[in-house]
Amino acid sequence: MAASHVNPTRMELTRQKKKLQTALKGHKLLKDKRDELMRRFLELVREDKALREEVEEEIKMANMSFVLAGSQMSKEAVSVAFMAPKQEVTVDVSTKNVMSVDIPVFETSFRGSSEGDFYPYGFAFTSADLDCGVEKLSLLLPKLIRLAESEKSCQLMAAEIEKTRRRVNALEHVLIPETQENIRYITMKLDENERSSQVRLMKVKDMMLEEAHHYKEKRDALPLKDQ
């Protein structure tokens, strides 16, 4: 029995009752947290899925252009074309707190090139397909960043949901029943003690009355007097 190791005392009973109350409150809060996290997560994951499908399709198209370009130019020529990128991307990372999960927010900033002029090479000696591929990728950039953001958020939230779910289950199926069992055990034990001391007191009272008034002797003596 799980309750066998608790002391059946009033102090322990109060302690266990307090514990139960906290556990119930915590359980409710965690359950709410889990539900809300789940709702947000599903929303995010659906968005992420759609975004990923889009991005994958577009990267495929860009890659096709690059493969075509590769067939028209030597690898060395392509290497040379991409040797000195004009544009540099950096991201600022801030975090947003969603239900105690810190999810990242990326903000990109560009350096080095004017709007639309990101080709790191002259157009004279390169294939047009190369330009096409680069253009596709550059149009994809905001989506790529957005994908990184939402996918990372999904990962972090999934981990948090798993943790919260475990906590909820541990409270619901282990801690709360165990505490309730303890409380029942202590209450029963205390009642039992109460009854046994009641009986003892009654017994003692009888004995003391007997001592004081000698009922038994008088009763024994009574019939003799009558005779």
Added chain:
Amino acid sequence: MYKIAVMGDWDSIYGFGALGFETFPVTDPRSAEKILRDLAEKQTAVIYVTEALAKQIDRTIASYASRPLPAIILIPGASGNTGEGMLAVKRSVEQAVGSDIVFGS
């Protein structure tokens, strides 16, 4: 200021260089793991990895899943889409919900 990096075979990633991403052409899983770790320690917020390469170093990638940074995102390579990236999303749904309810079977 954080940077963005791309890892994978050269054919799949050189185009990203033009956008200003740092490109790391690598196919060998060992050196890829080393580069990934180096990047994670340096100021890199997002690392795009081609699916083909990611499959070979999935353990190292998984070890960064619970960290806030870097975000390691799988992208299809020039040789085609292996579906590994979608699978990663699917896995996180399974982790959170217990079974896959978004993608259907």
